[in-house]
Amino acid sequence: MSLIQSAKLNGQDPYAYPKDVFTRLPTQPASRIDELLPHRYDMPWTAGSLSGSFTKQTAGFTLTTNGNSITVTKQ
Numbered sequence: 001m002s003l004i005q006s007a008k009l010n011g012q013d014p015y016a017y018p019k020d021v022f023t024r025l026p027t028q029p030a031s032r033i034d035e036l037l038p039h040r041y042d043m044p045w046t047a048g049s050l051s052g053s054f055t056k057q058t059a060g061f062t063l064t065t066n067g068n069s070i071t072v073t074k075q
Contacts, residue, residue, distance in 0.1 A: 003038075
């Protein structure tokens with residue numbers, strides 16, 4: 001299975017995922033390389049990712065956006 005297909009099957013953006021992984025790869029510690037695998041990957045927040053509506057849970061918080069605002073709730 002290709003990297004792109006694996007990303008798609010795990011709900012990752014097939015363009016943004018490999019771009020970010022190849023950017024982070026040179027500085028990613030070898031002991032944490034598994035964090036870059038599609039099934040474990042957590043896309044970092046970017047301005048482009050705030051378009052549309054979605055909810056994301058991270059570091060004990062739930063972040064929700066409707067495209068115009070972001071709501072942060074502690075879990």
